[in-house]
Amino acid sequence: MQLSESASHTPGTVRPGGRTARTRAAVRDAVLTGLAEHGYPGLTVEYVAEHSGVHKTTVYRRWGSVEGLVADALQLAGEDSWTPPDTGSLEGDLRTLAREVTETFGDAPAAAAPTAFVAAAFQSRRAAEALHDFYAERFARCEPVVTRAVERGEAPVGTDAAAVVRAVSAPLFFRVLITREPIGTPLADQSAAAVAAAVRAGAYLPAG
Missing domain, CATH: 1.10.10.60 (Homeodomain-like)
Incomplete structure (x- = not known):
């Protein structure tokens, strides 16, 4: 398709094959x-x-x-080929996930664009929906982390994978986006250890 080709779709929407x-x-x-x-x-x-x-x-x-x-x-x-870690243990996987957050948001120059995406979500309904969809899809990709943990006996059957991933990253995002404090590997590892312990205790099973 050429750039000059007309488009009949609604502006701002994606039409499959509508652009290179x-x-x-x-x-x-x-x-x-x-x-x-x-x-x-x-x-x-x-x-x-x-x-x-x-x-x-x-x-x-x-x-x-x-x-x-x-x-x-x-x-x-969200259309990238990212896959969740598979280190052989739940805590190892969570540690890797948390460290990825610190690598993305812990360095000011590298964090500028992703932080701006979050800021845009507070100012634009469409940006908020897109950000929600992005992370919902990321959480879905992380389900195997918890599935494998259940199979290894590290997590109770029924553990909510999305809740686990949110929990391990929440302290990091809070510091970056709310209190504007630095984050790094020690905090990532601490968060992973805490969430892994909570998983073993059944903290992320459905309520009731």
């Missing part, structure tokens, strides 16, 4: 750069068009708005 992966990736990269440099309030369609090399009218036609750009960038991020 290369174009979409270029726009995504421009969105990430813009969020890192200017935050959500300072991101504009004009900025994305200039830095992606995609004509402004094409960006407006296919993404519709800054909200559409941010939402699609998050959707594209």
Whole structure:
């Protein structure tokens, strides 16, 4: 498909085959750069068009708005090939997951874009929905971590995998996004150990 081809879909929505992966990736990269440099309030369609090399009218036609750009960038991020760790133990897997959070959000330059995504979710309904969908899909990918733990006898049958993943990352996100405190490997390991112990105690079984 050529960039000049007309689109009949609603602006800001994704039509399968409606644009090349290369174009979409270029726009995504421009969105990430813009969020890192200017935050959500300072991101504009004009900025994305200039830095992606995609004509402004094409960006407006296919993404519709800054909200559409941010939402699609998050959707594209969720289409990666990331898989959860398999270290052979529940605590090892949780430790690796927690350390991935610290690697992403613990370094200020690296954290600029993902932090801006979170900020955008507070200012845009579409961004909030996209962020919710991104993490819901990530939690679903992490289900094997708990499934394997149950099979090894490290977790009770019925343990809520999504709740476990949320619990191990929650202290890290709280410090990064709320109290603006530094995070690092020691905190990640501490969180993993605490959640693994809580899992063994049945803390993440369904209520009732």
